[in-house]
Amino acid sequence: MCGLSFFILILLLCTISPPKLLATGARDVLAPAQAITGNQTLVSAGGTFVLGFFDSRSESFGRKNRFLGIWYKKIxxxxxxxxxxxDHPVTDSAAFLTMTEDKNIAVVDSNRSFVWSSDLAGIANGTVAMLLESGNLVLRQGNGQDVWQSFDHPTDTILPEMKLRYNEKTGLAQRVIAWREVDDPSSGDFSVGPIYDQIVIWRRSETYFRISQKSVLGLQVSSTSGVQCVVWVSRVGDEFSFSFxxxxxxxxxxxxxxxxxxxxxxxxxxxxxxxxxFWIRPSRFCDAYNLCGPSGACDCNAKPPTCICLHGFVPKNQTEWETRTFSSGCVRRVQLQCSKNDKFLPVKRAKLPDRSRMIDKKTELDCRDDCISxxxxxxxAYTSTSVHSDGSMCLIWYGDLIDLEIDHNIYWENLNIRLVASEFDENQKPMKFLLPVVAIGALLVGAGSYFLVKRLRSRARKRTPMKTMILEDVDLSDTFGRDKGFSEVPLVEFNSVQCATGDFSDANKLGEGGFGSVYKGKLGNGHEIAVKRLSRGSKQGHHEFANEVRLIARLQHKNLVRLLGWCTDQDEKILIYEYMPNKSLDxxxxxxxxxxxxEKRLTIIMGIADGLLYLHHHSRMRVIHRDLKTSNILLDNEMNPKISDFGLARIFEINQTEGNTRKIVGTFGYMSPEYAIDGVFSEKSDVFSFGVIVLEVISGKRCTGYYPCRESLNLLGYAWQLWKEGRAMELLDRAIKRSFQADEVLKCIQVGLLCIEENPADRPTMNFVVSILTSESCALPLPKQPGFSFGRNLRVRADRSPRSSIYGLSESTLEGR
Incomplete structure (x- = not known):
């Protein structure tokens, strides 16, 4: 049929008069019986792309050749x-592009021979050829429907909005094929396209390079030129597609x-x-396909990168491996015997091997059981993916593992490799003797400590003359909107608190911080509470206790934790809060x-901002928190954030802009430079802490730790480096499986960077932050380099307790150099 239509077109060209040449003025449409030739062109409506003939002087052809192509106009x-x-160049300057009477477009040489054609049948009248602003050449019918497009027939380039497709059912795939040489557009040896949710480069028919979707999703480029580029792999029905x-x-x-x-x-x-x-692959040692042979793994973290055999495997040819020839790969030390007692070796952050099989399983346990059977x-591997509606899929492998790579700096998957049970025995033998010894020792120490504490408590406790009430009588109803003073917060009996917490049982402990521990309590009526028991050894305990009761009693906001009561008994200092079932944000x-x-992360960020705005501007007192951090943000049963721990907070006068302290207290990593070095605190100190929290919530990474940036000190420097390089979207936590709006993410990252700027005057107010977060379109200033992000120019003396958890408070003391 295609051959017949081609023959008819030739007859038509031989019998009709030459087509009318396009007018000199640039246009984006080619109508029937019109043509372009020589230096004439079609230009897209916005002037971005040009369609026309160009010359090539390739040595492979040995002569000057002409091709019809599309290129950038303004570059x-x-x-x-x-x-x-x-693959069919023309050699004469009289060749032209025309729209034939059957509404196809065709390149015709001076002999009226077809060199190239869209070659469709049954195209409706009124169809025209149009060059779009995206660089796509289409045949568009009168109803606006496109019946053919150049995007479906790519050469060596992928443009925005173009999709490369792979059909799982038919096995048909679109491929981009490289030029043969720099000046020769004919088809070369290399091609690239999607296979399921992978991007594969082939050299002729052999796999040359393979990359998983997790290595390209969210890839960003060029803040220098103001560009953010998001890569996506998706699936609709049986069709996978790659686009950006x-x-x-x-x-x-x-x-x-x-x-x-x-x-x-x-x-x-x-x-x-x-x-x-801004991104090139293959470009690293481990990028070569199956470099380490069957069941061998390329270790990108080694210095230099090299091939290794994982636990349970040995080199197949040890002599070759010693000369760094790895093609023979690895073999099992003990062969599998098809036993249901086999175990799995977890390999973290691995590029999953090639030749997987997808299994329809709902849970990871189902996936494991399927493999063991x-x-x-x-x-x-039970892996997260963007191409399945449930966000995950089960993959299994048969035989050797091909093209396995490990890189702890990339968010890849966890692979579970099957081994015979005996491969794990040698690692477990010492534990058989160690675990009972440790358990008995812990039991003896725990029992001794319990009876010692009980004895000391019974000697020291005396009844307080102050008027108290039992917890069951405390009003646990919502008190938002009330003007609640310090005296109105009920004083609770110590015995009642003891009873609710099981005598402060370790089983009820929720967390521990620098100023004490937090316990879960349950009343007789079923209500749950959180009990913060300040540490007896804390020198600042009395001050923080009184400060927190006074402040929280007067502050009422949906994003602030609610104080239900308090208790003192001898040296016991206890605060009773509403219980937060989702614990702390960290x-x-x-x-x-x-x-x-x-969506949940954005809601949490906006909730924290609302709470902080209330403290700074809308409460009866201007309050500076001074210890804002993820462990001090609690989450209720609906994941709404609530700011807690006001022990270090300070009240400002209406016209006061900053305060000063000789003793620097707080948590390193969240403290602003002016506070950590000079002891100066203000609203902008809290803004700095808020900016750190925003970056932590977006990235899922702690503010302190190792980050893959040579000069970077912490998350702040890492985020700034990504922003400068135009790769800000790489900061987004790869655990996010569902769809998100990239512009929302980028706006939050920019807000976070603005909040952590070194100069307090450059940081926004919380009023400005909230207005930005709630506005769909608002111009934002460009951020500057943040404080405490590069280099170690601060001498720190930190007397830290373990990282605080729910309701906890950690303290660090810093001295300026």
């Missing part, structure tokens, strides 16, 4: 993004497969007048971040 160095007749789009200001961005086999993401930098590559199964963000969707 001085011609960059061709699509070629129609790449641009966020924010636009500068030309393209992916190109080079003749050398390198896949590059490039941005046009106007200041340099050149294309700048099949004798041929050698490994499984427990969720750093340990269970997979439970936090982007």
């Amino acid at each position: 001085p160095k011609r960059t061709v993004v699509w070629v129609a007749n790449r 789009f641009i966020v924010g200001r636009t500068a030309p961005v393209r992916w190109a497969l080079e003749a050398s086999g390198e896949l590059k993401m490039m941005v046009w930098v106007e200041a340099w007048s050149e294309w700048h590559p 099949k004798c041929q199964c050698t490994a499984y 427990k969720l963000v750093f340990a269970r971040s997979v439970e936090l969707s982007w």
Whole structure:
């Protein structure tokens, strides 16, 4: 049928008069019986792309050849993004592009021979060829429907909005094929396209490089040119697709497969007048496909990177491995015997091996059981993915593991490799003797401590003459909106608190901080409470206790924790709060971040901002918290954030802008530079802490720790470095599985960076922050380098307790150098 239509078109061209040449004025539409030839062009409506003929003097052809292509109009160095007749060049200048009577577009030479054609049948009248602003050449019908597009027939370039598709059912895939040489657009040896949710580069028919979706999703580029580029792999029905789009200001961005086999993401930098590559693969030692042979793993964390055999495996040819020839791979030390007693070796952050099989299983346990039930199964992975509606899928492998790579600096998956049980026995033998000894020792120490404390408490306790009440009589109803004074917070009997907490049983302990422990309590009527028992050894305990009761009693806001009562008994100092079932924010963000969707994180950020705005501007007192951190943000049963721990807070007068203290208390990592070094605190000190929390919530990473940036001291410096390089979206926690709006994420990152600027005057107020977060469109200033982000210019003397958890308070003392 296609051949017949092609023959008919030739007859038509031989019998009709030459087509009418396009008018000199630039247009984006080619109508029936019109043509372009020579230097005539079509130009997209916005003037971004040009369609026309260009010359090539490739040595492979040995002569000057002409091709029909699309390139950027405003870039001085011609960059061709699509070629129609790449494998069928024309050699005469009389060749032209026309729209034939049957509404196809065709390249025709001077002999009226078809060189290239869209070659469709049954195209309706009124169809025209149109060059879109996206660089897509389409055949558009009168009803606006496109029946053909150049995006479905790519050459070596992927443009924004273009999709490369793979059909799981038919096995058909679209591929981008590299040019043969720099000046020869004919099809080269390398091609790239999606296979399921992977991006694969082939060299002829052999796999050359393979990358998983997690290595490219959310990839960002070029803050220098103001571009944010988001890569996405998706699935609709049986079809997988790979695409990318641009966020924010636009500068030309393209992916190109080079003749050398390198896949590059490039941005046009106007200041340099050149294309700048921001991402290139393959480019590392471990990028070569199956470099380490069957069941061998490439370790990117080694210095230098090298191939290794995992636990339970040994080199197949030890002599070759000693000469760094790894192609023979690894073999099992003990072969599998198809036993249900086999165990799995977890390998963290691995690029999953090639040739996996997808199994429809709902839970990880189902996935594991499926593998253990099949004798041929050698490994499984229960992996998160963006291409399945439930956000996860079960993958299993048979036989050797091919193209396995480990890199702890990349958020990859956990692979579970099947081994015989005996491979684990040698590691467990010492534990058989150690565990009973430790258990008995812990039991003896615990029992001794319990009876000693009971004896001391019974000697020291005396009845207080103050009027008290039992916990069951405390009003636990919502008191928001009341003017509640210090005297109205009930004083509770110590025995009642003891009873509710099981005598402060370790089983009820929720957490421990620098100023004491927090316990869960349950009243006779079923109500749950949180009991904060200040440490007896804390020198600041009395001051923090009184300060917290006075402040929280007068502060009522939906994003502040509510104080229900207090208790003193001899040297006991106890605060009673509403119970927060989801505990503190740090427990969720750093340990269970997979439970936090982007919508929940944004709600938490906005809730903290609202609470802080109330403290600074809308409460009866202007309050500076001074110890704002993720462990002091509590979450109720609906995940609403509530600010807690006001022991270090200070009250400001209406016209007061800052205060000063000789003793610096708080938590390092969240303290602003002016407070840590000079003891100066203000609203902007809290703003700094808020900015740190925003970056932690977005990234799922702690503010202190190791980050893959050479000069970076902490998360602040890492975030700033990514922002400068235009890769800000890389900061987003990869545990986020559901969809999110990239512009929302970028706005929050920018707000966080503005809040942590070194100069307090440059930081925004919470009023400004809340207005930005609640506004759909609002201009934001560009952030400057944050404080405490690069270099170690501060001598720190920290007397830290273990990292505080729910309701906890940690304290550090710092001295300026």
